[in-house]
Amino acid sequence: MCVTSQRTENRGGRTTVFPVVGSDSKENWMQAIEADSLVVRVGGRRGRTAVNGLDLRLGRGVHGLLGPNGAGKTTLIRTLATVQKPTAGTLSLLGTPLRGTGMRPLRRRLGYLPQHFGFYKRFKVREFVEYLAWLKEMPAAEIPGAVHRALDRVGLADRAEDRMKSLSGGMVRRVGIAQAIVNEPEVLLLDEPTVGLDPAQRLRFRELVAELGRQSCVLISTHLVEDVAAACTDVVLVSEGSLVFQGTPADLAARGTREHVGDSPIERGYSALISSGGAW
Ligand SMILES: Nc1ncnc2c1ncn2[C@@H]1O[C@H](COP(=O)(O)OP(=O)(O)OP(=O)(O)O)[C@@H](O)[C@H]1O
Numbered sequence: 001m002c003v004t005s006q007r008t009e010n011r012g013g014r015t016t017v018f019p020v021v022g023s024d025s026k027e028n029w030m031q032a033i034e035a036d037s038l039v040v041r042v043g044g045r046r047g048r049t050a051v052n053g054l055d056l057r058l059g060r061g062v063h064g065l066l067g068p069n070g071a072g073k074t075t076l077i078r079t080l081a082t083v084q085k086p087t088a089g090t091l092s093l094l095g096t097p098l099r100g101t102g103m104r105p106l107r108r109r110l111g112y113l114p115q116h117f118g119f120y121k122r123f124k125v126r127e128f129v130e131y132l133a134w135l136k137e138m139p140a141a142e143i144p145g146a147v148h149r150a151l152d153r154v155g156l157a158d159r160a161e162d163r164m165k166s167l168s169g170g171m172v173r174r175v176g177i178a179q180a181i182v183n184e185p186e187v188l189l190l191d192e193p194t195v196g197l198d199p200a201q202r203l204r205f206r207e208l209v210a211e212l213g214r215q216s217c218v219l220i221s222t223h224l225v226e227d228v229a230a231a232c233t234d235v236v237l238v239s240e241g242s243l244v245f246q247g248t249p250a251d252l253a254a255r256g257t258r259e260h261v262g263d264s265p266i267e268r269g270y271s272a273l274i275s276s277g278g279a280w
Helices: 073-080 125-135 140-153 169-181 199-213 225-231 249-254 265-273
Strands: 003-011 014-021 033-042 048-058 061-066 088-093 110-113 187-191 217-221 234-239 242-247
Touching: 033 073, 048 073, 048 234, 048 242, 061 073, 061 199, 061 225, 073 088, 073 187, 073 217, 110 169, 125 140, 125 169, 140 169, 169 187, 169 199, 199 217, 199 225, 217 225, 225 249, 225 265, 234 249, 234 265, 242 249, 249 265
Parallel strands: 061 217, 061 234, 110 187, 187 217
Antiparallel strands: 003 014, 033 048, 033 088, 234 242
8 A cells, every 4th residue: 555645625614634555546536434524323312423524535545543532533433334323424435425325335345343242151262253144245155265264364264163152251342353354345434443452462453554554544543652653554644533634654743843742753742732732
């Protein structure tokens, strides 16, 4: 995956740099995710606006989604995964506008790892991923091979016949990644995928997403700024439900100065753009 050029848009007085990724083939002109003035309210009548007029364009590649607690990252990912309905604005996935109906064909092309996911403890690892592949309406004949490949990619092929309840927290997270990629999705949405992974597995995860990002649009929500610096070609920074920055990790690092809080250039860039600067 390569960033071939950048496109700058000025919206509401805010300048955003959108990287254009991939080769020059026609399909790259189509963005995998296109949101315009997206608003998402959560929690019913007494709830709140979690995504607030967000404009976003994402193509192929690995995109890191950063932002402080409560910025709206999970709500955005849930909306892109078609789990949460937009309240206003427009959203298109893989060139298909979301209208609340006829989404089954689109869902077959998505992969989603929620922040918290439930599973039957007595299921074997293989059975759990097979079950998710079946829910994604994969052809039955393809499921065994696809499940084996997905488990192999997360380093759990040798635990396929173990019960889910016998896995460690980090292994459960890796099964979650396996179910998200089992259908080789064109849009892969991962909400805090590296929580609980040991250092070796985090490195393996970075390699895996780099591989996946060559063919797909991968969006990773995380608080681990170093994962973004190492694994992502593009950073999306949200605060209070709106986009405050989009660009390469180097662009983000360039926003920071020695006065800003952080242990690395990219953390200082993050602090420069998030005005609370780490205050409680
Ligand atoms: N079901 C809900 N009911 C009411 N408010 C909600 C609900 N879900 C989320 N919110 C609120 O919406 C805002 C955005 O929450 P969201 O979980 O999307 O943020 P986040 O960026 O993922 O946060 P974190 O980094 O802490 O996981 C927060 O103020 C949160 O309290």
